[in-house]
Amino acid sequence: MLRHWHEAVPNDRMAHLLKDTMRAFDRSLRARLARHGVQMGHWVYLRILWERDGLTKRELSMEAGVAEPTTFIALRAMESLGYVRLEQRADNRKNVYVHLTDEGRQLKGVLVPLAEEVNAIALQGVPEAEAAAARRTLLTMLDNLSRDEAQGD
Known part of the structure; x- marks a missing residue:
């Protein structure tokens, strides 16, 4: 892949370069998260919840840019892992609110440095x-x- 960008098509479209770069970022972070038993799909939601805990399932879906059914499946898995707690309120049974557990909050201190490490690797020499x-x-x-x-x- 690297030869492709440097030699074969050095002036190819920006979108292709960005896509391949994002895939490389993704692979690097995915491998690091896996060492801690965290799926990339869960990382997306955790990042949002670390900044804004207590969102509804719909708000979280919109923030993540993911369809609600996909979000709900991920949230059920995250709930079973002890990362989040799903809550319906008596005054509004329609909405499902997503709250981090203590374990979910503590993951921030473990996982954010991994993302920072990937960024640092990517920016070496820049x-x-x-x-x-x-x-x-x-x-x-x-x-x-x-x-x-x-x-x-």
Whole structure:
């Protein structure tokens, strides 16, 4: 794959480069999470809940960009692992609220350093100013594509 990017098609589309880079990030983090028995799908939800605990299942699905049935399956598995507690309130039986357990909260201290390690590996040899410029560029690209998507709706 690396030869492909450096030699065969060095000027290929940005989307392909980003996709392959994301896959490499994903593989690296997935391997580290697996050593702690955590699935990548659970990582997505844990990251959100560490910032905003107590979301509804629907809110969590929207934040993660995942369909509600998929989220519900993951949450049931996370509940059985002791990471989250699912709760319905007497005043609103329709909504399912998702709360981290103590074990789910404690995973943050174990797992976040793994993601930071992956980022550090990816940025080895990249000057700080170039990393900051890449981040600004990617955010601009994301903003542009989000606007384009909204205009298409």
